[in-house]
Amino acid sequence: MKKKLRIFLRVVIVIAAAALLAGLLNAVLIIKRTDGITSMQNFYRQEEDTVDVLILGSSHAGMNFDAAALWDGYGISSYALWGSVQPFWNSYYFLREALEYQTPDVVVLDVYAATFGFEYSDEARQVTNVGGMRPSLNRVRAVMASAPRDRWVGLFLGLPMYHSRWSELGSDDFMHFPWSGGLGEDKGTSVRAGTGNAELPDVGGIDAVAPLMPKEEDYLRRIIGLCAERGIALELVTTPTVTRADEQPFYNRVQQIADECGIPYHNMNLMDGETGVTPGDVWTDDAHLNTEGAWKVSEWLGAYLADRYGLPDHRGDPAFAGWETFAREAEELYEGMIRGNH
Numbered sequence: 001m002k003k004k005l006r007i008f009l010r011v012v013i014v015i016a017a018a019a020l021l022a023g024l025l026n027a028v029l030i031i032k033r034t035d036g037i038t039s040m041q042n043f044y045r046q047e048e049d050t051v052d053v054l055i056l057g058s059s060h061a062g063m064n065f066d067a068a069a070l071w072d073g074y075g076i077s078s079y080a081l082w083g084s085v086q087p088f089w090n091s092y093y094f095l096r097e098a099l100e101y102q103t104p105d106v107v108v109l110d111v112y113a114a115t116f117g118f119e120y121s122d123e124a125r126q127v128t129n130v131g132g133m134r135p136s137l138n139r140v141r142a143v144m145a146s147a148p149r150d151r152w153v154g155l156f157l158g159l160p161m162y163h164s165r166w167s168e169l170g171s172d173d174f175m176h177f178p179w180s181g182g183l184g185e186d187k188g189t190s191v192r193a194g195t196g197n198a199e200l201p202d203v204g205g206i207d208a209v210a211p212l213m214p215k216e217e218d219y220l221r222r223i224i225g226l227c228a229e230r231g232i233a234l235e236l237v238t239t240p241t242v243t244r245a246d247e248q249p250f251y252n253r254v255q256q257i258a259d260e261c262g263i264p265y266h267n268m269n270l271m272d273g274e275t276g277v278t279p280g281d282v283w284t285d286d287a288h289l290n291t292e293g294a295w296k297v298s299e300w301l302g303a304y305l306a307d308r309y310g311l312p313d314h315r316g317d318p319a320f321a322g323w324e325t326f327a328r329e330a331e332e333l334y335e336g337m338i339r340g341n342h
Helices: 002-029 037-043 059-063 067-074 088-098 123-128 137-146 149-157 214-230 244-261 291-309 318-340
Strands: 053-057 078-082 106-110 233-238 265-267
Touching (some): 037 078, 037 088, 053 088, 059 078, 059 106, 067 078, 067 291, 078 088, 088 137, 106 214, 123 149, 137 149, 214 233, 244 265
Parallel strands (some): 053 078, 053 106, 106 233, 233 265
């Protein structure tokens, strides 16, 4: 009996050691991309029940909003949990994951995914849109929605997808361990200096309606249903885009769904006069806003949310000091980028 117990304990120790080693290897080798990986990893570092506004969606959610502007103007504690070219199914599983750790008053969903027509994202985006999630049944379901069956095991385990990154490792790859400090001060958004060569056409006269890809509409409705079930206010938003003329028929369909479900929808491609966004607020890639544009959009959103929901102003509250740190670091970074361009 004692011999069997010793064997059992040894097996348990070996399994635990193997799991620990795999976890440490994963922390080092996982691709440290802000567009889905670190945005999720750093979300886990937020103090429980401190995120009042959760921003979800594609890169437009993380790059066209500015958490520092929401903080500086209104004391709103927001977090942008996003992934590059993120379809609604990944936003849905991001939301489910987020609600395990936070109880936001408002979810702001970027609806750029309404324009997507693919069954699965490309393989790189499959990784970024699930790779930062902790092992769980929710991650299993996210993987199954995100990729064909032959990629499920690799996406869930993670390491098979990026085990060969040894030659690419840099200092940042060793700064994302469970004991690493400062990661909770990240709030998901970033700054960008520079102006592209964009035009922002008037699309107010486009009445055509294009159907959403069925899988996208299904998961959009799941997001709406989950927020209603949890009693969380949901705001649908389209941030200003350059390719708005091609996208407007899809956004007209989003408006129909929003009206049907009684959900507010703000199509900022129709709101340049209200937000003050101009072609000079578009970044050099002509696909996202620069920091001036993101600040304008966030100023509008902050005023709207503060008025509609009476969100608390957390400025000066030590429990929310991470947002103050984030805002000051973002300010310094942007000023440095401006000086560097002169």
